[in-house]
Amino acid sequence: MLTKRIIPCLDVKDGRVVKGVNFVNLRDAGDPVELAALYDKEGADELVFLDISASVEGRATMVEVVRQTAGEITIPFTVGGGISSVEDMKRLLRAGADKIGINTAAVKNPQLISDGARKFGSQCIVVAIDAKYNPEMGEWEVYTHGGRTPSGIKALEWAKEVERLGAGEILLTSMDADGTKDGFDIPLTRAVSESVSIPVIASGGAGKVEDFYQVFTEGKADAGLAATIFHYKEITIDEVKRDLRAKGVEVR
Secondary structure: OOOEEEEEEEEEEOOEEEOOEOOEOOOEOOOHHHHHHHHHHOOOOOEEEEEOOHHHHOOOOOHHHHHHHHHHOOOOEEEEOOOOOHHHHHHHHHHOOOEEEEOHHHHHOOHHHHHHHHHHOHHHEEEEEEEEEEOOOOEEEEEEOOOOEEEEEEHHHHHHHHHHHOOOEEEEEEOOOOOOOOOOOHHHHHHHHHHOOOOEEEEOOOOOHHHHHHHHHOOOOOEEEEOHHHHOOOOOHHHHHHHHHHOOOOEO
16 A cells, blocks of 8 residues: 555635635634644645635735745645646746646646646646536536536546546545535545546545545545644644554555
């Protein structure tokens, strides 16, 4: 089993870290630069930094916050939200990001994935997929604009397509599980993980230490992402890693 990664996510709106339930009712959970430095010390393997207001309000991601945050940490760091061109990617990578996360812009213009991969390498391109179960489709559907807009695209087909186009990683959020703390969406995560050979980061629903073990074993994820439970110190990264080690899962 490859080494599994634990990744805190900093959802940022107007320069502050926020996290709500199912993408609504946001509440303030602190300063991104301070939190990033704290997570680095606490043993996070990577960080994801998401400007959740960006796609919706059509704003560019705050490069300054990225620069400050990147200056504080040594672990790899993905930045997403409102990135819609190779130029946007370049600006953020220059500001100190290690990888770029794209979602809405990739759905609208899949060519952006291959353009980014060609210019910066697949290892820099993370495609975020927000998926929600659609009973009429009998499958999961891709949503865009911070989980607000159904796209009509099937999530499993889209996952295979982004891999073909050159994405190096998929950040998969279950909108059904997000913010519930009832555990990751195992059926969705397993279905996507089995459809592609690039790493899948599972997101949405983490509530207790054991949830990570389940998503790595049953869900076949390569990494587990969470925000709320880490921000509010409900569980620590160290507790998660100790639990995984005790159960024979490789962690850093």
